[in-house]
Amino acid sequence: MTTHIDRALEQLGLTLPEAAAPVAAYVPVVEAGGLLHISGQLPFIDGQLVTGRLGDSVSLEDGQKAAQACGLMLVAQIRKYLGGDLSRVKRIVKLGVFVNSAGDFTDQPKVANGASELMVALFGDSGRHARSAVGVPVLPLGAAVEVDAIVELA
Numbered sequence: 001m002t003t004h005i006d007r008a009l010e011q012l013g014l015t016l017p018e019a020a021a022p023v024a025a026y027v028p029v030v031e032a033g034g035l036l037h038i039s040g041q042l043p044f045i046d047g048q049l050v051t052g053r054l055g056d057s058v059s060l061e062d063g064q065k066a067a068q069a070c071g072l073m074l075v076a077q078i079r080k081y082l083g084g085d086l087s088r089v090k091r092i093v094k095l096g097v098f099v100n101s102a103g104d105f106t107d108q109p110k111v112a113n114g115a116s117e118l119m120v121a122l123f124g125d126s127g128r129h130a131r132s133a134v135g136v137p138v139l140p141l142g143a144a145v146e147v148d149a150i151v152e153l154a
Contacts, residue, residue, distance in 0.1 A: 005075075005086050008122050016072055017044060019080040023140070029081040031153070035093065036081065040148040041073035042141065051142040054135075055105025058144045067097060067114030070147035074115075075122065078151060090154040092119045092129040098146040101135030108133040115147045 009015060020041065022028055030037045043050040043066035050066040052058040058066070074095075075086070082088050097112035099105075112133035119127035139146050 004124075005122050012118075012121060014068075014072060016076045016079065019076040020044070020073060028077045031081075034153050036078060036149075036151040036153060038074050038077050038149040038151065040096070040098065040140075040146040041070045041077065042139075042143040043067070043069035043145050044073065045069050049141060050144045052144050053100045053102050053105075054107070054111060054144060055102030058100075060107055060110060063099065063111040063144055064114035066143075066145040067099075067111050067147060068118050069114075070097075070145055071095075071115035071118040074147060074149045082153075088153050089123060089126065089151055091126045091152040092123055093150040093152050094130040095119070095132075096148045097131065097133045098136050098139060099133065100139045100142075100144050101137070105135060108135045111145060112147075114145075 026039055028039050054063045078089060079086055095115055097115060099108045099111045112131060116131060119129060
């Protein structure tokens with residue numbers, strides 16, 4: 001499966017970043033009962049954190065790109081935890097997407113599609129997942145989006 005994922009990334013013109021180190025008192029990944037629980041990941045594009053608020057200073061398109069960047073970081077965390085063996089991913093079970101939103105912004109699900117569509121592009125049917133997309137008034141470091149995940153292992 002790793003070869004398929006590498007091909008899919010190449011076709012999308014994307015590369016996996018290095019897995020980010022935690023910025024507070026937590027671990028990036030916890031394995032329990034055959035599931036990986038991956039801590040919320042922030043959007044870094046070209047090494048820069050995407051900050052701002054959807055419906056204010058960040059466009060829907062840029063929010064989708066930020067969610068996709070969070071998705072790439074999730075996959076990077078999974079790869080690091082599994083020692084590079086992404087073939088152990090059986091299913092992306094759930095994504096939790098938090099969108100830094102202006103009070104009248106209601107397109108959180110469209111923003112979340114940036115991460116959701118990436119999971120399907122990389123993992124095929126195994127990338128189809130349950131999801132929450134929630135608007136919040138602020139995120140750590142002023143990030144525009146944060147995404148966490150639950151992943152089933154084979």
